[in-house]
Amino acid sequence: xxxxxxxxxxxxxxxxxxxxxxxxxxxxxxxxxxxxxxxxxxxxxxxxxxxxxxxxxxxxxxxxxxxxxxxxxxxxxxxxxxxxxxxxxxxxxxxxxxxxxxxxxxxxxxxxxxxxxxxxxxxxxxxxxxxxxxxxxxxxxxxxxxxxxxxxxxxxxxxxxxxxxxxxxxxxxxxxxxxxxxxxxxxxxxxxxxxxxxxxxxxxxxxxxxxxxxxxxxxxxxxxxxxxxxxxxxxxxxxxxxxxxxxxxxxxxxxxxxxxxxxxxxxxxxxxxxxxxxxxxxxxxxxxxxxxxxxxxxxxxxxxxxxxxxxxxxxxxxxxxxxxxxxxxxxxxxxxxxxxxxxxxxxxxxxxxxxxxxxxxxxxxxxxxxxxxxxxxxxxxxxxxxxxxxxxxxxxxxxxxxxxxxxxxxxxxxxxxxxxxxxxxxxxxxxxxxxxxxxxxxxxxxxxxxxxxxxxxxxxxxxxxxxxxxxxxxxxxxxxxxxxxxxxxxxxxxxxxxxxxxxxxxxxxxxxxxxxxxxxxxxxxxxxxxxxxxxxxxxxxxxxxxxxxxxxxxxxxxxxxxxxxxxxxxxxxxxxxxxxxxxxxxxxxxxxxxxxxxxxxxxxxxxxxxxxxxxxxxxxxxxxxxxxxxxxxxxxxxxxxxxxxxxxxxxxxxxxxxxxxxxxxxxxxxxxxxxxxxxxxxxxxxxxxxxxxxxxxxxxxxxxxxxxxxxxxxxxxxxxxxxxxxxxxxxxxxxxxxxxxxxxxxxxxxxxxxxxxxxxxxxxxxxxxxxxxxxxxxxxxxxxxxxxxxxxxxxxxxxxxxxxxxxxxxxxxxxxxxxxxxxxxxxxxxxxxxxxxxxxxxxxxxxxxxxxxxxxxxxxxxxxxxxxx
Numbered sequence: 001x002x003x004x005x006x007x008x009x010x011x012x013x014x015x016x017x018x019x020x021x022x023x024x025x026x027x028x029x030x031x032x033x034x035x036x037x038x039x040x041x042x043x044x045x046x047x048x049x050x051x052x053x054x055x056x057x058x059x060x061x062x063x064x065x066x067x068x069x070x071x072x073x074x075x076x077x078x079x080x081x082x083x084x085x086x087x088x089x090x091x092x093x094x095x096x097x098x099x100x101x102x103x104x105x106x107x108x109x110x111x112x113x114x115x116x117x118x119x120x121x122x123x124x125x126x127x128x129x130x131x132x133x134x135x136x137x138x139x140x141x142x143x144x145x146x147x148x149x150x151x152x153x154x155x156x157x158x159x160x161x162x163x164x165x166x167x168x169x170x171x172x173x174x175x176x177x178x179x180x181x182x183x184x185x186x187x188x189x190x191x192x193x194x195x196x197x198x199x200x201x202x203x204x205x206x207x208x209x210x211x212x213x214x215x216x217x218x219x220x221x222x223x224x225x226x227x228x229x230x231x232x233x234x235x236x237x238x239x240x241x242x243x244x245x246x247x248x249x250x251x252x253x254x255x256x257x258x259x260x261x262x263x264x265x266x267x268x269x270x271x272x273x274x275x276x277x278x279x280x281x282x283x284x285x286x287x288x289x290x291x292x293x294x295x296x297x298x299x300x301x302x303x304x305x306x307x308x309x310x311x312x313x314x315x316x317x318x319x320x321x322x323x324x325x326x327x328x329x330x331x332x333x334x335x336x337x338x339x340x341x342x343x344x345x346x347x348x349x350x351x352x353x354x355x356x357x358x359x360x361x362x363x364x365x366x367x368x369x370x371x372x373x374x375x376x377x378x379x380x381x382x383x384x385x386x387x388x389x390x391x392x393x394x395x396x397x398x399x400x401x402x403x404x405x406x407x408x409x410x411x412x413x414x415x416x417x418x419x420x421x422x423x424x425x426x427x428x429x430x431x432x433x434x435x436x437x438x439x440x441x442x443x444x445x446x447x448x449x450x451x452x453x454x455x456x457x458x459x460x461x462x463x464x465x466x467x468x469x470x471x472x473x474x475x476x477x478x479x480x481x482x483x484x485x486x487x488x489x490x491x492x493x494x495x496x497x498x499x500x501x502x503x504x505x506x507x508x509x510x511x512x513x514x515x516x517x518x519x520x521x522x523x524x525x526x527x528x529x530x531x532x533x534x535x536x537x538x539x540x541x542x543x544x545x546x547x548x549x550x551x552x553x554x555x556x557x558x559x560x561x562x563x564x565x566x567x568x569x570x571x572x573x574x575x576x577x578x579x580x581x582x583x584x585x586x587x588x589x590x591x592x593x594x595x596x597x598x599x600x601x602x603x604x605x606x607x608x609x610x611x612x613x614x615x616x617x618x619x620x621x622x623x624x625x626x627x628x629x630x631x632x633x634x635x636x637x638x639x640x641x642x643x644x645x646x647x648x649x650x651x652x653x654x655x656x657x658x659x660x661x662x663x664x665x666x667x668x669x670x671x672x673x674x675x676x677x678x679x680x681x682x683x684x685x686x687x688x689x690x691x692x693x694x695x696x697x698x699x700x701x702x703x704x705x706x707x708x709x710x711x712x713x714x715x716x717x718x719x720x721x722x723x724x725x726x727x728x729x730x731x732x733x734x735x736x737x738x739x740x741x742x743x744x745x746x747x748x749x750x751x752x753x754x755x756x757x758x759x760x761x762x763x764x765x766x767x768x769x770x771x772x773x774x775x776x777x778x779x780x781x782x783x784x785x786x787x788x789x790x791x792x793x794x795x796x797x798x799x800x801x802x803x804x805x806x807x808x809x810x811x812x813x814x815x816x817x818x819x820x821x822x823x824x825x826x827x828x829x830x831x832x833x834x835x836x837x838x839x840x841x842x843x844x845x846x847x848x849x850x851x852x853x854x855x856x857x858x859x860x861x862x863x864x865x866x867x868x869x
Contacts, residue, residue: 003024005664017659024134025741029127036118044068044097048145050489055137056086061356063126063445063734066095072116077101077108086125087356089737097143098166102436128848149344152333154437156187156220156468157341160320162197163210168206169344175218175320177211186221190308200236203352210235218309218323219415221857222302226328230338232321233311235501236289240272240316243501243536251300264538271532272785277438279470280379281410284441284451285349287534305792315535347836354621356444356452363406367501370498371402374735374797375445377455377475383605388506389494392862393803394810395487396515397470398559399480400800407498409472414465416495417478419591420509422488427509431482435459436466437475437793443732452732457782477796480509480559483594487513509788510862512869516560516806517813521595521748523802525602526726527760528552530729530781530789544645544787549591551789552760552781559799562596563756565649569607570637578620583611583633589640599645599679599701601756608634608648612674627674634675645700648675655692665695676735683726686712696721703756713750724754728843732778736794742857745808746840751797757798807861808835814868824867831860 026032034040044050056062066082073079081103082095097596101109125136149171151157159172168174173187177197181188195212202208212235231249233241249257261267278287300307307325311318326334345459369383383404391399404411415434420427437455455475468474478494490509511848529548534541537829538817546568556564568591592600602608610616611634617626638646650671652663684692686708697719698701703726707713716723725747729739739757747755760780780798782790812832820826834856838849 003391012679024138026123026138027135028058028125028134030124032123034121034123036121040121041115041118043143044118046145047143048096049094050097050099050141050143051092052141053139054086054093056088056091056133057136057671059639061088061444061781062086064093065124065126066093066119066123067120067122067124067169068113068115069120070114071119072114072117073101078219080113082447083449084354085445086357091354093354096351106221109190112197133692135755137361138825149337149340151337152330154330155334155337156324157337158187158325159206159209160211161199162210163205166347167181168691168725172206175211181219181759182532185848187224188219190217192216198235198319198624202289203237204348207232207289207321207345212316212319214313214315214318215309216318216319216320217313218311219306220309220325221306222325224302224304226299226301227307228299228326228328228331229297229309230322230324231309232291232323233292233296233318234321235319236292241532241534241536242316242319243267243318243534244314245537246494247317249296250308250310250312251298252308253310256298256300257296259534263540265539267536267538267541268532268783268785272783275782276439277469280453280472281470282569283350283355284353288441295322309729343425352449354450355441356450366501366503367406368505369404369406370757371404371475373800373858374737374850375787376693376733377402377404377793378453379471379473381473381475383473386505388508388864389861390508390510392510392512392807392865393514394514394516394806395485397485397511397806398799398803399478399509400796400803401507402796403476403478403494403496404473405476406473406498407468407500407501409468409470411498412465412467412499414495415476415478416464416497418488418492418495420492420507422486422490425486425488425490427480427482427485427490427492432479433460433479433481434464435477435479435791436461437477439469439471446731455793457792458796459790463754466787467659481484483623485511485570487511496818510866512810512865514869517809519560519562519748520753521744521755522563522724522753523744524556524561524757525760525780526565526756526758528556528564528785529568530761530779532783542571545716546587546591547787548783548789553591553594555781555789556760559795560802561798563754564595564602564760565592565601565603565756566605567602567607569605569610572616576620578618579625580621580629581616581618581633583616583637585637585640592644597644599647600641601649601701605647608646608675608678613673630674635677638677644828645679646677647681648683649683649701649703651680651684651695651699652694653683653685655688656685661695665675665698668695668698681722686716689715701827703754705729706789709841722753724756725752725843726756727758728755728847730758730778735850735854736797737801738847738854740798741804741852742835743846744805746802746836746846748809749836750840778834793853804857804861807865808832808857811865811868826862827860828864828868829862 054064062085064084065347068080069192078101080099080101083103084093091281098112100112132455150167151171152618157172158175159168162176163174165174175188177189177192177194177841179185179188181190193214193216195214198213199209205734246260248255251848254787261270272290274288311320324334367383370386371377372725375381381404382404389401391401393399407413417429417430417432422487433719438457438459439453440594441451442456444450444453452619458477460812466474466476488511490511492507496791529545529552531545531548549568570585570588572581573581574581611630613730616627621629649670650667654656654664664682671678671680679700681699681703683703684696686704686706699721704723707725707729728743729736744755758778778794780795781793782792813826815825815828815832834854838846840846
């Protein structure tokens with residue numbers, strides 16, 4: 001076994017890097033420990049960053065770990081963990097040694113690593129199967145401290161939030177809610193009504209934390225004169241979207257800024273303000289972060305000895321972030337500092353969120369290319385040229401075609417579809433919808449620290465003309481829908497043109513004289529409405545959210561998905577004495593009745609949380625009268641569901657990251673007592689069976705992240721519990737054509753009745769690049785300015801997977817109980833046998849067969865269907 005000896009990396013000299021020609025090589029799939037020396041401890045203790053280069057010899061992205069432990073480290077959360085994705089080839093990595101323990105955004109222990117007591121350090125590269133023989137190469141190690149920002153005397157630079165000394169460059173004066181103005185402090189709050197302090201977990205760190213205030217007066221001692229200020233009073237949002245309706249800034253009691261957002265249109269305008277597609281070569285720091293945290297600038301005059309900045313607003317309105325003040329005579333020096341600060345901020349951003357750059361295609365030839373099954377659409381895609389395309393479907397099937405176009409990045413692209421004609425029918429152009437995939441900055445791993453340019457949501461064009469927006473490689477989705485196709489072979493052309501260049505693809509559409517059967521398995525998504533979860537209050541907000549629920553439900557139904565979680569909460573009204581409340585579920589009942597499932601699943605919405613936590617209780621009600629009122633109203637809700645059950649998935653991975661088995665066991669009993677007739681369940685792991693079995697046994701319905709073995713499946717069946725699976729393909733770059741295709745086919749054959757995938761909607765502040773580190777990059781739907789639902793690449797892949805799933809069911813039903821009569825039957829049976837060959841459980845291992853199974857399906861399925869029907 002070859003170990004990396006860390007002392008090899010630190011040679012004589014000030015750089016503490018490798019000398020010319022020296023390279024440390026190691027294999028993937030093995031933990032590589034560094035030797036701990038006093039020199040290493042000293043250097044790490046006195047420095048703030050570590051950087052090095054790693055060469056990834058494979059052709060795939062790989063997950064890389066760098067981990068440090070000190071004498072107090074006992075588990076994952078007490079280590080310093082750096083995790084990132086390596087692109088093929090050379091990767092320059094740079095990590096913050098002063099970061100809190102745990103991982104980004106999940107710091108359970110509020111301390112930094114003590115490198116003076118360093119006891120272990122290692123690197124690791126994940127390999128899906130065994131060891132990878134070709135070595136990785138690590139070189140150019142540097143342990144260093146970044147240069148300090150220089151600020152001229154007279155310029156004041158403040159950062160608001162609960163920072164600790166050493167968190168920010170020394171140029172910043174740290175202001176928290178306890179920083180009060182006085183004789184010993186020439187800058188601070190005269191008064192402050194704090195709403196909430198926040199940390200959005202972003203870089204640069206001086207933009208990360210904020211003080212949210214309802215009212216505050218911030219005073220600075222300044223000599224008389226003319227001054228300029230530069231204020232940022234916004235935050236990105238972490239889990240929550242800022243929901244303010246009004247905010248004001250007065251300077252020395254004179255109004256300076258007054259902003260209002262009175263209705264839902266104002267709110268959505270801000271919420272969707274960063275949905276513009278980034279042109280090729282843009283950087284998310286410039287394109288997104290600087291748009292969201294746009295500074296307000298102005299001037300003021302000091303006639304006495306101080307200035308007062310007076311802030312007021314409703315909750316989340318005034319999020320004090322940074323403030324810069326300088327004498328007007330120092331404009332030149334101040335502007336230079338702003339440029340330096342911006343340059344340093346972009347550097348910090350790029351160190352924390354590492355971009356895997358996409359090079360422009362060296363092949364300059366214009367072409368129309370095919371998109372492979374489940375292929376990641378990015379500027380790196382091959383876009384292999386095609387001249388013809390074949391589609392096979394049933395009378396009630398769906399036709400979806402993805403195209404890649406390599407062309408001029410500055411000229412519009414037109415896509416035209418003529419009539420498709422068969423011997424006895426035709427399909428007209430108006431039956432097609434043509435979409436362009438919009439590029440986004442997207443995280444490519446679940447740690448949200450490595451990103452690339454990928455496609456996300458789709459924009460439909462009414463005139464079939466599209467702007468490449470500076471990208472020489474763009475992607476399109478052609479969707480054909482009809483109530484029921486006429487059987488036959490349809491032929492026609494897809495014409496793509498850009499200026500004088502034109503290319504034609506010959507399209508053959510084979511519609512079988514068959515219909516797909518309805519699904520046995522209940523497959524779908526966690527969540528439903530893409531409308532943001534917000535505390536913003538407006539008259540039409542609930543109505544808009546309800547409309548999005550209905551539209552999302554129809555989008556799922558369009559592709560054959562039944563399952564979803566969460567419905568809007570009920571309307572509440574009180575009697576004249578305010579001693580009783582009524583819950584109106586009539587609008588929600590319409591949505592429930594449209595569901596094809598026997599149960600309504602609730603997970604992360606306000607209902608029934610508000611009913612359980614006493615949100616509806618009026619001051620006029622005693623606890624007993626409220627409990628009686630709640631039970632009677634809940635009984636009426638269940639009656640209004642016309643026999644459908646209500647399942648509350650209240651427990652979320654209790655044996656995992658929450659470590660709350662006992663708490664959830666007790667909570668489940670309280671829920672049953674408070675809401676008689678409700679079913680309870682949650683999300684669990686069967687790998688933690690012994691730890692959580694007493695909890696799982698109390699559930700009416702369990703969703704599990706995997707099934708380790710057939711033995712586990714038999715044990716589940718003995719529980720007499722309804723169960724299913726969830727989040728089998730929740731990663732940002734998962735192939736949902738596989739997950740909702742051959743994987744779903746195998747799940748159904750194994751008797752699995754439910755499968756929920758993450759996630760119907762984005763749950764953080766737009767834009768698509770998750771600056772706050774959450775999961776908006778794996779959504780099925782987004783809201784839009786028009787009020788319509790925007791579908792995403794993930795939704796399209798699920799649709800394509802469902803089409804494969806239905807085809808497999810159709811082929812299997814044709815052959816069930818049938819003796820092979822000829823070559824075509826033998827080929828079809830052999831194909832199904834190969835498809836059902838790999839062991840399904842555990843599912844994470846089955847997914848290793850994805851490429852071979854997808855290739856098998858692509859090469860055989862359509863031909864077999866044509867031979868059978």
